[in-house]
Amino acid sequence: MYQPKKYINNSPEFIHSFIQQYPFATVVLKGECLLATHIPVLIDGNKENYRLFAHIANHNQMHRFLKNGEEMLVIFQGPDSYISSSWYSFPEIPTWDYEAVHVNGKITLQSDYELQDSLERLMGYFERDSENPVTYKTIPKEIWNDNFSGITGFWIEPFQALGIEKLHQGFEYREIQNINDKLQKGCPKNIQLASLLKKKHNLE
Template sequence: MYVPKYNREEDWASIANFIKENGFGMLISTRDGIPEATHIPMELVEKEPGKFVIHGHISRANLQWQAFGSEQEFLAVFTAPHAYISASWYGEDKIPTWNYIAVHVYGQTRLLNKEESELLLDNLVNRYEGGLEHGVKLADIEAAELSSNIKAIAAFELAVDRVQARFKLSQNRHDRDYESVIDHLKAKGDENSLQIAAEMEKRRKSARS
């Protein structure tokens, strides 16, 4: 990913928080020289102090799993809020653009065993079912059905070996244009625009403090 210096995010706490809040991403690899990608929920896990991994799972019917445990480097992509930035919001410049946040995580994978796979699923279900009124727990699933489903998936662990993070948030604009972009995004009012505006506000305040 091309990441200009002024868009580059190097604060691991910010990057980790973004991954945790936007865990539905793309797992990308190659097979026979052809890129392939799977859209799946993934979890950032601190395996030991300062050492992070990505956990996820795919169907065994998806042949991408056959590369788990190989020497191939995988890429996990996380992205969420994005917003079109109209040039009419600037004082003089007339070139429009797009603001967004994207994180790329590179690393090798290993295939998880049955016990690790069940723990992965338990953590995933607890996270997304936990806030629901009648949330389901893994323990609610019949043992035979759960075992059958675990056999049908390939769970993996991706080592966080290398990270690229681009937080493209008009950092190259002067204050007047920057504030104008925020105001117009707020006026649009959709979820993506509001999220980008909030992130821009937080960052400019942090830079001034």
């Protein structure tokens, strides 16, 4: 990850919270070429001691390179937006604001028991606010078994975790306030980014 000094945030608190908040990730693995897949990746453990877990379809081209001990890069990304330099009170080039976390780890394949537990935890996490939550027991057994046999679960044991918050650090309050105002008028993603900017700089 490219980390200009003023944007670095490698704190365990930031990394752990970010992964929980933005679990839909890009996983990258070296096969015959670099391979990437977009999947939900959840965190197991606390900010000081954790591992990640996920699964992929067996017909995914990444599957045959998914082996114990292989390295995987997991990329988590939050809201982002183009920032026009017309929003500044002085001449400057445009830029992009965003937050992201990269985790490098070693793969450990899951047993069927671990995969079953992971899938139940995955559904529990994403169904927690649902009016009619889906659980393992509400899915017909034949449908569950058919899909279960077509996927492989794995752990990712991290050995490096890097974070970045590029939120206009170093700019004057009035400039950041104006950027926030412009973002608030944009799409939902821009509004989310505005909320991060506001929190980072204690805007009123």
